[in-house]
Amino acid sequence: MKVSREQMAENRRRILDVASRLFRDKGFDAVSVAEVMKAAGLTHGGFYGHFSSKDDLIAQTLAHVLAADSSGGGDLRAYADAYLSPRHRDNAAGGCPTAGLVADIRHQTPAARSAMTEGLRSQIDRIGKALPELDPADRRRAAIGCWAAMVGAVILARAIDDPALSDEVLEQTRAWIDTGISQVSAR
Amino acid sequence: MKVSREQMAENRRRILDVASRLFRDKGFDAVSVAEVMKAAGLTHGGFYGHFSSKDDLIAQTLAHVLAADSSGGGDLRAYADAYLSPRHRDNAAGGCPTAGLVADIRHQTPAARSAMTEGLRSQIDRIGKALPELDPADRRRAAIGCWAAMVGAVILARAIDDPALSDEVLEQTRAWIDTGISQVSAR
DNA sequence: CGTTAAATATGATACCCATCATGTAAATGT
DNA sequence: ACATTTACATGATGGGTATCATATTTAACG
Numbered sequence: 001m002k003v004s005r006e007q008m009a010e011n012r013r014r015i016l017d018v019a020s021r022l023f024r025d026k027g028f029d030a031v032s033v034a035e036v037m038k039a040a041g042l043t044h045g046g047f048y049g050h051f052s053s054k055d056d057l058i059a060q061t062l063a064h065v066l067a068a069d070s071s072g073g074g075d076l077r078a079y080a081d082a083y084l085s086p087r088h089r090d091n092a093a094g095g096c097p098t099a100g101l102v103a104d105i106r107h108q109t110p111a112a113r114s115a116m117t118e119g120l121r122s123q124i125d126r127i128g129k130a131l132p133e134l135d136p137a138d139r140r141r142a143a144i145g146c147w148a149a150m151v152g153a154v155i156l157a158r159a160i161d162d163p164a165l166s167d168e169v170l171e172q173t174r175a176w177i178d179t180g181i182s183q184v185s186a187r
Numbered sequence: 188m189k190v191s192r193e194q195m196a197e198n199r200r201r202i203l204d205v206a207s208r209l210f211r212d213k214g215f216d217a218v219s220v221a222e223v224m225k226a227a228g229l230t231h232g233g234f235y236g237h238f239s240s241k242d243d244l245i246a247q248t249l250a251h252v253l254a255a256d257s258s259g260g261g262d263l264r265a266y267a268d269a270y271l272s273p274r275h276r277d278n279a280a281g282g283c284p285t286a287g288l289v290a291d292i293r294h295q296t297p298a299a300r301s302a303m304t305e306g307l308r309s310q311i312d313r314i315g316k317a318l319p320e321l322d323p324a325d326r327r328r329a330a331i332g333c334w335a336a337m338v339g340a341v342i343l344a345r346a347i348d349d350p351a352l353s354d355e356v357l358e359q360t361r362a363w364i365d366t367g368i369s370q371v372s373a374r
Numbered sequence: 375c376g377t378t379a380a381a382t383a384t385g386a387t388a389c390c391c392a393t394c395a396t397g398t399a400a401a402t403g404t
Numbered sequence: 405a406c407a408t409t410t411a412c413a414t415g416a417t418g419g420g421t422a423t424c425a426t427a428t429t430t431a432a433c434g
Contacts (some may be wrong), residue, residue, distance in 0.1 A: 001430055003429095004431060005431085005432090011382090030216075037397075043382070044384095045381095045424095047423090048422095064366045067372075094253050102343060102346045103342050106279070106345045116347070116348075117348050117349050144359040148337075148343055156307060156335055157195065158290075159293055159303050160300075160304045161300040161303075165304065165308060172331040177332065184366065188411070188413080189412070190400075192402090220392065231393095233411060235392095235411040237411095241393090
């Protein structure tokens with residue numbers, strides 16, 4: 001049955017939201033089109049009215065979720081604390097899309113890679129802006145280094161099945177970043 | 188046709204080697220059992236004589252490739268240079284199994300997670316041993332922080348479709364690690 | 375209000391893949 | 405040498421999934 005314009009727009013938004021959670025939780029491959037539609041409260045049939053293919057859904061979901069993510073702009077230490085928390089590690093579905101999805105991007109279409117690239121570009125810029133006390137070269141280096149360590153640590157922590165080691169990876173990475181920033185600032 | 192004991196052992200080794208390359212290159216899901224067997228010069232039929240399932244192959248491949256990997260033991264700076272090189276970024280199939288496969292581990296069986304955890308444990312220890320000038324607490328922190336940043340940077344660099352930004356992520360992470368280690372050492 | 379167009383539902387279709395069943399030939403042990 | 409075992413090949417089978425075809429309902433527009 002046909003629905004109103006706004007209803008359709010809302011359906012589309014819900015599909016993207018739901019897809020973003022499912023993809024972060026289970027990975028692109030493990031989520032079927034029908035599963036996404038069902039989670040959005042629809043059936044699989046309407047899917048191709050919204051998207052031209054599953055690859056298209058993936059690319060649009062990435063653009064959607066990365067555009068919505070504006071985290072990391074304020075206090076870098078507080079951001080790193082939350083990012084490197086067990087809570088974030090255990091909440092992939094609702095957590096950072098980069099941590100959940102970057103590694104898979106290399107097997108996706110050019111459109112998906114492009115969306116991720118733009119997301120990373122602005123995230124690095126945002127982190128840089130959170131380090132105003134550094135001169136530009138140090139700032140850029142610290143932003144990229146911190147971000148690589150944060151993303152890497154969450155990915156590692158999620159892979160490790162020993163809770164103690166997993167917690168330690170998060171905690172030590174947080175400490176490592178902390179000393180790294182402090183020392184460059186104090187130089 | 189039956190083959191000799193040694194021939195069978197060699198076949199098994201070849202399957203694991205080939206699977207490890209294919210998995211690193213394309214991801215676990217994108218590689219079929221038949222594809223692995225074909226790449227090993229066999230047909231799909233013999234597969235279940237060697238492994239009880241594809242999940243079993245994945246777990247055994249991880250144990251195989253992580254046990255074989257003893258990199259990072261010597262000079263940490265040289266190791267980071269090679270690790271964070273465009274060459275390594277562009278050679279996922281032959282590169283570090285952690286960088287290529289960790290992120291997928293969280294969707295795999297307990298056996299696979301366990302194999303990866305042990306691999307990470309010894310890798311962190313190896314990197315720690317490459318930092319003898321630090322006291323134990325600093326050493327542990329630096330080993331984990333460096334490793335998270337290295338793995339994270341390669342994963343990010345492989346996702347980014349802009350060569351300039353991708354190179355920059357590698358290069359700046361290298362510099363960030365470098366200053367991090369130097370400053371802790373000089374303290 | 376009636377006509378039309380569009381959004382979604384229901385129901386194929388076709389393909390890929392993990393796994394299994396059976397055949398075959400060669401290695402192993404006596 | 406012979407019997408037996410066994411590693412691998414060939415050829416199903418079954419389930420899952422992306423995508424398409426058609427039907428249905430109702431919003432949109434005159």
